Amino acid sequence: MIKHTYERIGETLYEETLENGLRVYVFPKPDFGKCYAFFATRYGGMDTRFRLNGQWLDTPMGIAHYLEHKMFDTPDGGNALMKLSAAGASPNAFTSSAITGYHFECTEGFWENLRTLLEFVSVPYFTEESVQKEQGIIAQEIRMMEDNPGRQSYRMLLESLYQNHPIRNSVAGSVESIAQITAETLYHCHEAFYTPSNMVLCVAGNVDPEQVCDLAREILPKEAKAPIPRDHGQDEPREVNLRENSKVMPVAAPLFQIGVKGQPAQDGPGCLRQKLLGDLTCEALMGSSSSLYSKLYTQGLINSGFYCGFMDYPGCCFLVAGGESKDPAAVRDAILAEVERIGREGLDQGLFDRMKKAAYGSFVRGLNSFENLCVEQAQAYFEGQDPWTFPEIYDTMTRQDAEDFIRTWFCPQQMTLTVIRPVEDPA
Amino acid sequence: MLPIYERTLAPGVVLRAVQTNKFKTSMLGITFLEPLAEDTASLNALLPKVLRRGTRNHPDMERLSAALDNLYGGGIEPLIRKKGETQCIGFWGSFLDDAYVPGDSRILESAASLLGEIVLEPAGEGESFRPDYVESEKANLVDKIRSEVNDKLQYSLSRLRSLMCEGEAYSIEKLGSEDQARAITGEALYSRYRDMLATAPVYLYYCGSSDPDRVEAAFRAAFASLPQGQRKEIPAPVALAQPKGEVRRFSDAMDVSQGKLTMGFRTGGGSSDLDTVARFMLFNAIFGGSTNSKLFLNVREKLSLCYFASSSLALSKGVLLVYSGVEFANFQKAEDEIMAQLTACQTGDITPEELEAARRSVVGSLRVSLDAQGRLEEYWVNRFVTGTAYTPEELAEAVEKVTLDQVVETACQVKLDSIYTLRGKEG
Numbered sequence: 022m023i024k025h026t027y028e029r030i031g032e033t034l035y036e037e038t039l040e041n042g043l044r045v046y047v048f049p050k051p052d053f054g055k056c057y058a059f060f061a062t063r064y065g066g067m068d069t070r071f072r073l074n075g076q077w078l079d080t081p082m083g084i085a086h087y088l089e090h091k092m093f094d095t096p097d098g099g100n101a102l103m104k105l106s107a108a109g110a111s112p113n114a115f116t117s118s119a120i121t122g123y124h125f126e127c128t129e130g131f132w133e134n135l136r137t138l139l140e141f142v143s144v145p146y147f148t149e150e151s152v153q154k155e156q157g158i159i160a161q162e163i164r165m166m167e168d169n170p171g172r173q174s175y176r177m178l179l180e181s182l183y184q185n186h187p188i189r190n191s192v193a194g195s196v197e198s199i200a201q202i203t204a205e206t207l208y209h210c211h212e213a214f215y216t217p218s219n220m221v222l223c224v225a226g227n228v229d230p231e232q233v234c235d236l237a238r239e240i241l242p243k244e245a246k247a248p249i250p251r252d253h254g255q256d257e258p259r260e261v262n263l264r265e266n267s268k269v270m271p272v273a274a275p276l277f278q279i280g281v282k283g284q285p286a287q288d289g290p291g292c293l294r295q296k297l298l299g300d301l302t303c304e305a306l307m308g309s310s311s312s313l314y315s316k317l318y319t320q321g322l323i324n325s326g327f328y329c330g331f332m333d334y335p336g337c338c339f340l341v342a343g344g345e346s347k348d349p350a351a352v353r354d355a356i357l358a359e360v361e362r363i364g365r366e367g368l369d370q371g372l373f374d375r376m377k378k379a380a381y382g383s384f385v386r387g388l389n390s391f392e393n394l395c396v397e398q399a400q401a402y403f404e405g406q407d408p409w410t411f412p413e414i415y416d417t418m419t420r421q422d423a424e425d426f427i428r429t430w431f432c433p434q435q436m437t438l439t440v441i442r443p444v445e446d447p448a
Numbered sequence: 449m450l451p452i453y454e455r456t457l458a459p460g461v462v463l464r465a466v467q468t469n470k471f472k473t474s475m476l477g478i479t480f481l482e483p484l485a486e487d488t489a490s491l492n493a494l495l496p497k498v499l500r501r502g503t504r505n506h507p508d509m510e511r512l513s514a515a516l517d518n519l520y521g522g523g524i525e526p527l528i529r530k531k532g533e534t535q536c537i538g539f540w541g542s543f544l545d546d547a548y549v550p551g552d553s554r555i556l557e558s559a560a561s562l563l564g565e566i567v568l569e570p571a572g573e574g575e576s577f578r579p580d581y582v583e584s585e586k587a588n589l590v591d592k593i594r595s596e597v598n599d600k601l602q603y604s605l606s607r608l609r610s611l612m613c614e615g616e617a618y619s620i621e622k623l624g625s626e627d628q629a630r631a632i633t634g635e636a637l638y639s640r641y642r643d644m645l646a647t648a649p650v651y652l653y654y655c656g657s658s659d660p661d662r663v664e665a666a667f668r669a670a671f672a673s674l675p676q677g678q679r680k681e682i683p684a685p686v687a688l689a690q691p692k693g694e695v696r697r698f699s700d701a702m703d704v705s706q707g708k709l710t711m712g713f714r715t716g717g718g719s720s721d722l723d724t725v726a727r728f729m730l731f732n733a734i735f736g737g738s739t740n741s742k743l744f745l746n747v748r749e750k751l752s753l754c755y756f757a758s759s760s761l762a763l764s765k766g767v768l769l770v771y772s773g774v775e776f777a778n779f780q781k782a783e784d785e786i787m788a789q790l791t792a793c794q795t796g797d798i799t800p801e802e803l804e805a806a807r808r809s810v811v812g813s814l815r816v817s818l819d820a821q822g823r824l825e826e827y828w829v830n831r832f833v834t835g836t837a838y839t840p841e842e843l844a845e846a847v848e849k850v851t852l853d854q855v856v857e858t859a860c861q862v863k864l865d866s867i868y869t870l871r872g873k874e875g
Binding site for chain 1: 468469470471472473497508509510513514516517518519520521522542543544547548580584587588591592594595596597598599600702703704705706738739740745748749751752753754755756773774775801804805808809811812813815816818819820821
């Protein structure tokens with residue numbers, strides 16, 4: 022077992038790789054009564070085409086999310102969600118484009134709850150009947166998202182940014198695509214991706230790290246399997262798929278998102294640095310402390326709901342800025358004009374230094390959440406990164422780095438604007 | 449047991465401070481309590497937004513943000529909440545705890561002082577706010593009220609509350625109404641501000657590593673110029689014990705994919721005392737407040753009618769709301785099943801397993817709140833607003849003691865008052 026100590030942020034982390042390939046992380050938290058466990062597989066909405074037992078399989082859009090729902094059914098006819106919550110835990114699960122994670126939080130019965138988690142995620146049990154029954158529930162989840170303008174805008178943004186990359190896939194799929202899912206396909210997906218060597222277990226709480234590993238050894242399959250080849254489509258061009266896109270929904274005022282498509286760095290540490298620099302640069306360019314933000318806010322072009330940030334998934338990364346605006350195109354144009362001004366005059370050194378300080382503070386504040394710690398750690402493991410070295414990475418970042426980032430990213434052909442328009446808006 | 453200290457700094461000005469080393473952030477906040485009223489709700493909601501625009505020393509957002517960035521990316525944000533029939537107006541601040549600040553380690557005093565400056569020293573000439581700040585935040589408030597329609601579930605619940613509780617203060621939403629917001633003048637706002645500063649009960653809150661004496665000194669210094677004198681009592685809600693008459697039905701049509709079914713119940717009067725709260729929390733967890741609840745198990749899992757079907761309590765006001773997202777064609781089926789499950793609770797059709805599962809879920813979530821700064825703050829503000837002071841541990845103990853008979857008796861007090869549905873447009 023490896024012990025990592027991160028003195029600058031006051032964190033300790035134990036790491037172990039089991040014989041079956043499962044990576045285990047434990048954050049000891051002696052002052053806390055609650056424990057949190059996160060068990061995740063590197064399998065999400067974008068992994069619909071893969072090779073299993075020598076054969077390429079094309080699976081329906083939304084299947085990883087469907088599988089997440091059905092994993093809670095246990096062979097004894099019970100349901101793990103009920104079992105965990107009956108034991109006082111708060112269990113849940115989510116599927117993103119890249120991962121599926123199952124988690125619970127509790128203040129009592131941690132070991133019994135961890136046993137339940139490891140068992141239900143590793144033992145699939147589906148019948149045609151139970152798979153059918155879930156369709157009604159997930160169809161309503163999809164309908165709910167269809168009525169959510171923020172979600173719809175984000176989907177349109179991804180479809181506008183990318184031509185080929187499966188980040189375009191809707192994680193939940195559509196009512197039509199999920200109708201094709203059968204028990205057999207679900208078993209194939211589980212066999213391919215829910216194998217310990219493709220998974221990670223992260224725990225935070227006042228627990229013994231060795232005991233976590235022992236329980237995982239006892240419950241999970243013994244053998245380590247080779248990674249499954251996945252097809253994420255043809256190479257993605259630098260340029261966006263569509264420069265503009267819009268749709269009408271029952272909203273009060275236009276909602277917009279601006280996307281900026283980037284080129285992912287070559288390796289894990291490079292991607293981490295790119296992410297930290299990307300977030301920092303976004304803040305310096307248009308975050309709430311920037312002169313651009315003040316200007317747009319004062320002109321009534323944005324309100325306090327405006328946000329911006331860096332997103333990354335395997336094989337793709339992009340910036341998103343968005344909010345509500347009476348004139349979304351004017352916001353985009355103002356960002357481009359500010360990019361040009363910074364190109365001429367450079368970034369203000371005082372602002373850049375303050376942004377570094379603020380970014381450090383907000384990263385440390387994020388460590389309060391066990392969920393955040395464990396989910397970050399799991400994602401970073403899949404990406405080959407060590408996220409807790411951020412103070413050292415910030416030390417090496419210069420104003421010049423941020424200026425270079427702005428120059429290479431913010432080109433009109435790499436940017437897209439999506440707008441959800443109100444029904445009565447004639448434009 | 450987390451130590452919480454209560455100090456009365458002046459008549460009607462109370463500080464509650466939780467001292468703990470376990471978080472990486474300190475949280476501090478100020479809340480003014482006002483009775484929800486049609487003519488003041490929008491004025492009150494606008495106040496913190498205008499105050500947050502700038503102070504005498506930091507006259508615009510850019511300079512205010514720079515001051516916060518220098519405190520390691522701290523945040524001080526306006527916060528408006530509706531608790532029963534009380535409007536809570538104020539700010540919450542979140543800062544890096546002194547233990548994680550490199551070098552000189554005293555953020556608390558600077559943070560409290562900045563908070564005091566924002567509340568007490570607004571930018572503006574003499575006895576007025578800056579007119580441009582008032583106008584721009586007024587426009588933002590109107591937009592914010594209008595955009596409530598974007599979230600179809602929240603919109604439906606808000607419609608239900610206003611229709612069911614017509615004529616009661618509870619029907620007023622926390623931001624007031626679009627008409628009231630539009631009618632605001634700078635003079636009216638400033639006079640409301642002076643009145644609130646002088647007469648509203650004030651609740652100060654801190655959670656972090658500093659000892660209560662230091663916290664008290666920091667708050668006393670920061671709020672030294674708060675007007676002295678007698679303040680109003682904490683407002684008390686007026687709760688109807690019974691529905692007004694026959695069940696009332698309301699409905700709107702909109703261009704949506706999924707229908708929303710919302711049902712409002714009266715709980716036999718409002719209450720905040722420890723034992724009643726414990727009984728209702730347990731009843732609610734059995735009925736619709738947890739993943740083991742009758743609504744989740746039957747409306748979702750058994751009948752596959754929806755993705756969510758839940759209930760939530762506003763006990764001080766004596767109101768229970770049930771909500772679900774369903775196909776338009778299934779409104780009646782879902783309503784019948786929800787009523788059948790309430791009847792099951794009222795006739796004692798509750799298994800010992802259900803009772804214990806619900807109890808573990810309530811107790812678990814109360815205990816977890818001790819380990820989550822945001823939830824702890826929410827817990828304590830609820831206590832303050834209802835004039836109670838029991839700890840999460842005491843409430844958890846009371847829940848442990850509730851019997852099945854008491855749950856049934858509690859369920860029998862719940863009576864359906866009104867139903868609101870959001871449906872699609874014809875054709």
